[in-house]
């Protein structure tokens with residue numbers, strides 16, 4: 400199967416330092432149905448949670464690994480092992496580590512379906528030149544929930560595991576389970592014109608604030624203008640330019656757990672994610688978090704799924720008196736600029752998936768995806784993956800590497816757009832706009848694009864990011880406004896009262 404990092408050319412390949420800890424000592428993994436754990440006499444799992452295992456009820460620890468959508472997904476507690484990779488071979492380095500680790504584990508998994516058994520959470524830098532730590536984290540305990548039920552997986556250095564071990568690990572690692580309905584209770588009233596959470600935060604004390612510097616915004620607009628010029632000159636067809644905003648708590652810790660709960664409650668059609676790859680002494684440092692509406696690639700039992708987004712309309716821009724859906728249709732679906740942005744994004748995904756499948760299913764027309772803050776043009780894509788000579792289909796991480804970066808976050812042509820981004824943004828995107836998600840030991844996995852979020856740098860500071868597609872018809876001030884609309888959810892979730 401082909402593998403390609405579109406940023407890589409043979410001349411400029413870089414090496415990938417790999418640091419891993421302490422996987423060698425791990426020996427076993429046990430997966431049990433949640434109901435069985437709840438039924439165990441020493442179990443901390445209540446019958447109430449077993450009956451309603453909405454994973455948002457577990458968003459109570461700010462160092463958990465998270466991948467949830469509408470209460471389904473995975474939440475991991477503790478760190479059994481992690482790998483840090485950088486550079487060109489960040490994906491292959493992580494894959495090799497994971498394959499070796501899982502091959503050495505004695506896996507007991509009677510459920511044996513996607514995401515049961517050992518799972519690793521992963522995040523990968525957007526650019527191969529990034530200094531950010533990419534890699535995987537294997538939590539000690541993972542709680543999973545899909546349409547068929549809920550389960551718990553424990554990994555350990557012990558040669559064999561029992562349900563009592565699972566109960567003990569839960570007791571030690573899971574801080575609290577929220578009452579049913581609590582995540583929804585965190586969602587403020589649905590003010591669709593300015594997005595959820597636009598009410599000032601209700602916490603006492605001073606709120607965190609966003610450092611939005613006018614000069615930086617002007618410089619960014621000038622970069623968009625330069626990008627438009629590159630397109631007019633025929634050097635590019637599309638590029639995506641992003642900017643970062645710093646959030647400061649000024650000595651007050653940022654409440655990441657609360658931010659995740661708000662995002663998961665308000666944006667329940669998005670994938671809420673949180674992962675910390677490098678094992679710094681400061682457990683607050685470099686935690687990637689957010690709620691993304693864009694699924695880069697999911698591999699489920701030999702089938703690939705993706706949700707491509709490009710083309711955005713701020714819901715706050717819709718005038719009174721016209722139904723929102725009609726406004727969205729007119730200004731998104733029927734606007735050639737928005738359609739062009741979308742076409743580039745879908746074209747790049749289909750182009751890179753082609754080598755892995757004989758037939759791709761994708762609707763000819765995009766649909767309008769409605770989020771509380773914006774509307775997007777969206778296309779869902781699926782394809783049966785072609786098995787290789789050994790009969791196995793490529794792993795989720797191989798597909799992630801092949802499709803990243805799509806023109807939804809980079810541009811067209813890819814390599815030229817990536818170079819223009821590095822030059823015009825003057826920013827190490829780090830993990831922003833890179834793949835974030837999980838993979839299991841059977842080649843399944845689900846990865847989104849790390850958008851609508853940020854990175855907590857210290858206990859009281861974070862950087863949040865947003866970007867937008869630039870095409871020939873782009874107007875810098877409108878693109879700046881679009882980044883503000885995209886930043887709103889994460890700023891609100893962090894308790895920042897945004898400008899708008």
Ligand SMILES: C=C(O[C@@H]1C=C(C(=O)O)C=C[C@H]1O)C(=O)O
Nearest residue numbers: 708709710711807865866867868
């Ligand atoms: C780059 C971002 O979003 C991407 C760009 C979009 C656009 O230009 O319309 C829409 C969705 C995403 O693919 C972001 O949210 O930061």
